[in-house]
Amino acid sequence: xxxxxxxxxxxxxxxxxxxxxxxNVNGFTFALKKDGEREKLEDKIKEAIFSVGYGLQFLxxxxxxxxxxxxxxxxxxxxxxxxxxxxxxxxxLINEEENICIMIGEEDHLRIQVFSSGLDLxxxxxxxxxLDEKLGNLLGxxxxxKYGYLTSCPSNVGTGLRASVMLHLxxxxxxxxxxxxxxxxxxxxxxxxxxxxxNSEVEGQIYQISNYQTLGxxxxxxxxxxxxxxxxxxxxxxxxxxxxxxxxxTLEDKIYRSYGILTNARKISTQETMKLLSxxxxxxxxxILPQMTDAKMKELYLYTKPANLQKYKQEQYEVIERDIKRxxxxxxxxxxx
Amino acid sequence: xxxxxxxxxxxxxxxxxxxxxxxNVNGFTFALKKDGEREKLEDKIKEAIFSVGYGLQFLxxxxxxxxxxxxxxxxxxxxxxxxxxxxxxxxxLINEEENICIMIGEEDHLRIQVFSSGLDLxxxxxxxxxLDEKLGNLLGxxxxxKYGYLTSCPSNVGTGLRASVMLHLxxxxxxxxxxxxxxxxxxxxxxxxxxxxxNSEVEGQIYQISNYQTLGxxxxxxxxxxxxxxxxxxxxxxxxxxxxxxxxxTLEDKIYRSYGILTNARKISTQETMKLLSxxxxxxxxxILPQMTDAKMKELYLYTKPANLQKYKQEQYEVIERDIKRxxxxxxxxxxx
Numbered sequence: 172x173x174x175x176x177x178x179x180x181x182x183x184x185x186x187x188x189x190x191x192x193x194x195n196v197n198g199f200t201f202a203l204k205k206d207g208e209r210e211k212l213e214d215k216i217k218e219a220i221f222s223v224g225y226g227l228q229f230l231x232x233x234x235x236x237x238x239x240x241x242x243x244x245x246x247x248x249x250x251x252x253x254x255x256x257x258x259x260x261x262x263x264l265i266n267e268e269e270n271i272c273i274m275i276g277e278e279d280h281l282r283i284q285v286f287s288s289g290l291d292l293x294x295x296x297x298x299x300x301x302l303d304e305k306l307g308n309l310l311g312x313x314x315x316x317k318y319g320y321l322t323s324c325p326s327n328v329g330t331g332l333r334a335s336v337m338l339h340l341x342x343x344x345x346x347x348x349x350x351x352x353x354x355x356x357x358x359x360x361x362x363x364x365x366x367x368x369x370n371s372e373v374e375g376q377i378y379q380i381s382n383y384q385t386l387g388x389x390x391x392x393x394x395x396x397x398x399x400x401x402x403x404x405x406x407x408x409x410x411x412x413x414x415x416x417x418x419x420x421t422l423e424d425k426i427y428r429s430y431g432i433l434t435n436a437r438k439i440s441t442q443e444t445m446k447l448l449s450x451x452x453x454x455x456x457x458x459i460l461p462q463m464t465d466a467k468m469k470e471l472y473l474y475t476k477p478a479n480l481q482k483y484k485q486e487q488y489e490v491i492e493r494d495i496k497r498x499x500x501x502x503x504x505x506x507x508x
Numbered sequence: 509x510x511x512x513x514x515x516x517x518x519x520x521x522x523x524x525x526x527x528x529x530x531x532n533v534n535g536f537t538f539a540l541k542k543d544g545e546r547e548k549l550e551d552k553i554k555e556a557i558f559s560v561g562y563g564l565q566f567l568x569x570x571x572x573x574x575x576x577x578x579x580x581x582x583x584x585x586x587x588x589x590x591x592x593x594x595x596x597x598x599x600x601l602i603n604e605e606e607n608i609c610i611m612i613g614e615e616d617h618l619r620i621q622v623f624s625s626g627l628d629l630x631x632x633x634x635x636x637x638x639l640d641e642k643l644g645n646l647l648g649x650x651x652x653x654k655y656g657y658l659t660s661c662p663s664n665v666g667t668g669l670r671a672s673v674m675l676h677l678x679x680x681x682x683x684x685x686x687x688x689x690x691x692x693x694x695x696x697x698x699x700x701x702x703x704x705x706x707n708s709e710v711e712g713q714i715y716q717i718s719n720y721q722t723l724g725x726x727x728x729x730x731x732x733x734x735x736x737x738x739x740x741x742x743x744x745x746x747x748x749x750x751x752x753x754x755x756x757x758t759l760e761d762k763i764y765r766s767y768g769i770l771t772n773a774r775k776i777s778t779q780e781t782m783k784l785l786s787x788x789x790x791x792x793x794x795x796i797l798p799q800m801t802d803a804k805m806k807e808l809y810l811y812t813k814p815a816n817l818q819k820y821k822q823e824q825y826e827v828i829e830r831d832i833k834r835x836x837x838x839x840x841x842x843x844x845x
Contacts, residue, residue: 420832424774431772437761495757 174270175246175473178465179289183456184405186337186377188291189247190299190394193322193331194281194306195313201279201323209260209276216264216275219309225302226266227273233259238487241478247337248272248284271302278323279331281306288469290336290401292394300390318386329386334394336401341376341453342411343404352407353378360384361400375445380404412457426454430463434505438494444475444501463505470504511607512583512810515802516626520793521742523674523714525628526584527636527731530659530668531618531643532650538616538660546597546613553601553612556646562639563603564610570596575824578815584674585609585621608639615660616668618643625806627673627738629731637727655723666723671731673738678713678790679748680741689744690715697721698737712782717741749794763791767800770838775831781812781838800842807841 179185195201196212203209213229220227232240232254240254246269253261253274264273274282283306285299313321320331327333343349353363362383365373380401382393415422429450433439439447452468454460474483475497481487488496516522532538533549540546550566557564569577569591577591583606590598590611601610611619620643622636650658657668664670680686690700701716702709717738719730752759766787770776776784789805791797811820812834818824825833 420774424835427772427774428769431768431770432765433768435764435768437757437764498761 172268173246174268174286174288176466176469177288178469179287179291181290181405182288182465184338184340184408185290185401186339187247187289188287188295189333189335189337190285190292190295191333191335192281192283192299192303193279193320193327193333194283194303195321195323196280197311197313199280203276203280212280213262213275215310216281219306220264222309223302223305225271227264227271228266229262229264231259231262232256238478238481242482243272245476245479246473247286249274250277253277271298279327281310290398290405292334292336292398292401296334296390296394327385330388330390330393332385332390332393333381334397335379335381336397337377337379338401338404338408339375339377339449339452339456340404340408341449342415343408344376345415346411348407348411349376349378352404356380356400356404359400360396374442375449377445377449412453416457422457423454423459426450426457426459430454430460433501436498436501438491439498439501440494441475441477441497444497448472448475467504471501474500474504509605510583511605511623511625513803513806514625515806516624516628518627518742519625519802521675521677521745522627522738523625523676524584525624525626525632526670526672526674527622527629527632528670528672529618529620529636529640530616530657530664530670531620531640532658532660533617534648534650536617538658540597540613540617549617550599550612552647553618556643557601559646560639560642562608564601564608565603566599566601568596568599569593575815575818579819580609582813582816583810584623586611587614590614608635616664618647627735627742629671629673629735629738633671633727633731664722667725667727667730669722669727669730670718671734672716672718673734675715675717675738675741675745676713676786676789676793677715677741677745678786679752680745681713683748683751685744685748686713686715689741693717693737693741696737697733711779712786714786749790753794759794760791760796763787763794763796767791767797771842773835773838775828776835776838777831778812778814778834781834785809785812804841808838811837811841 175187179187196215199208199212203212217229220229240249243249244251244254248265248269249263249272261274261276263275265271270286272284272286274284283299283303285295285302287295315321319329322328322331340349343352356363360383362381364379364381380397382397384393429447433444433447433451448468448471451460451463455463455465455468473479477493480493480497480500483500484496512524516524533552536545536549540549554566557566577586580586581588581591585602585606586600586609598611598613600612602608607623609621609623611621620636620640622632622639624632652658656666659665659668677686680689693700697720699718699720701718702711717734719734721730766784770781770784770788785805785808788797788800792800792802792805810816814830817830817834817837820837821833
């Protein structure tokens with residue numbers, strides 16, 4: 172099963188964990204400017220993946236239709252900029268479960284990404300390190316003795332590591348504590364953003380928390396520090412939920428109204444869906460909506476997004492029609508056994 | 509069955525018909541100012557009702573609790589002013605079906621009222637006339653040869669007749685045509701008001717349309733004129749509905765979202781209920797909500813009002829608790845077979 176449809180640890184608050192390592196290969200310019208250089212690097216990588224294993228497949232962006240690319244973006248497997256790149260020069264290495272997705276020719280030669288459902292920093296990190304070592308041995312990375320891994324953008328120099336966790340924080344938001352707590356976090360070495368990374372807005376009360384520093388600190392410390400902070404935020408979210416359940420009827424009212432609209436609408440936008448799903452997920456996680464399951468929530472989050480909706484229905488739709496199909500899919504997913 | 513729970517003619521648009529006759533009894537001052545005069549009039553009326561028939565019962569307002577009085581107001585059987593009168597000097601004559609309710613000591617000595625579900629001006633008028641003749645023979649009305657029936661307020665002199673029809677006009681409202689059409693009506697001898705008469709606001713897109721003139725025009729002409737106008741408005745409402753069904757998905761979306769909130773809310777105010785019921789009634793009348801029936805709609809309109817809600821549950825509730833009980837009753841009525 173694809174990692175994003177699985178149920179992970181601490182699934183009531185933690186949605187997913189991602190480890191990303193920025194790597195560049197020795198002997199190639201950082202921006203791959205020379206003629207034929209990109210092709211040479213790709214050949215080298217394609218050759219390497221057989222000995223690396225993990226069932227990785229090499230796919231060029233230019234061989235994918237727009238819907239497939241957007242579907243990868245919606246799953247958080249590739250960055251929006253990478254998908255929208257007009258030259259379509261990028262490619263990816265991806266496995267069946269889709270928990271490994273390496274972007275080739277994004278900002279750096281390689282962006283090794285490993286994903287897990289829920290909160291699972293250690294295992295995700297271990298797999299990323301294992302993969303990174305194998306690739307490093309085969310490709311030869313660009314490393315400075317003084318700084319560590321060299322990257323395209325100085326903000327990634329050193330470990331090249333970005334560890335991030337997506338958290339669903341509806342209760343902190345409903346009690347008006349989200350801004351205060353998340354501002355505090357920015358002061359202690361982590362970045363809080365929307366679900367699609369840099370410059371993306373927070374939708375459906377889903378926040379991405381990741382490390383800020385990559386230089387002069389060990390991988391282990393980065394992950395450990397992030398883990399402590401994430402656990403602290405999760406604790407506060409759970410406390411806020413406990414507080415909200417004191418006025419059970421008001422909370423249930425909000426949750427059930429969202430559920431009622433979601434299951435009865437005949438057309439619905441992505442944005443409204445995200446807002447309503449947030450309340451329905453809260454109800455599911457608090458056991459207020461016994462008819463819902465974590466597995467259904469995962470499907471709802473995935474298949475209500477524009478590209479994956481069309482992948483699910485195996486048809487292309489105009490925007491307005493998409494809102495109608497989205498309403499149908501929601502009912503289908505919720506009502507199935 | 510009480511008249512307001514029955515299904516009437518043209519029930520898709522017409523909610524109810526009311527005929528009201530203002531009458532005063534010879535030999536009593538209009539405001540019943542003299543000592544013992546009220547009691548004397550009451551005795552005379554009590555004596556008369558046995559020969560009148562119709563199973564009429566005499567009830568004093570001061571013998572009723574507030575909830576019972578408010579329940580009568582919510583059913584439109586007595587006026588809010590009459591119920592709220594602090595001296596509690598009024599009384600009523602009412603039958604089991606509650607389609608006859610005569611207010612004694614409201615603005616006039618007698619306000620004879622006859623009600624029907626749906627649009628039924630002729631039959632309602634016939635019963636009112638029959639009742640009026642019997643009472644007139646027994647009590648002796650105050651009549652001027654020149655003007656007709658004399659009343660407390662000059663606006664009622666002549667026929668003392670107010671014929672009114674309650675119409676549900678959601679489509680005219682949704683297409684933005686309600687104001688224009690209803691303003692036109694004011695120019696042709698009818699008054700458009702909210703459901704609770706004078707100075708009441710339009711709630712849930714229910715409008716009361718009644719005659720304006722009572723003097724110098726026959727009862728027959730008043731009723732005939734109102735009927736023509738009401739039929740015209742109903743026609744326009746049905747045309748507006750037809751227009752809305754051209755964009756079926758948008759209409760269904762609005763109706764089903766209202767239904768979804770109504771059946772899922774855990775607490776809900778009277779005002780929001782009226783707004784949502786309006787859409788659900790439209791869906792029921794258009795056959796869009798097959799799970800709903802006219803009978804259920806009638807119950808929903810009645811038992812979601814504050815006093816009748818408490819009568820239904822046979823318990824008294826605080827305002828906040830009432831919103832919770834209202835949500836329960838709605839689910840109960842909708843889900844029962």
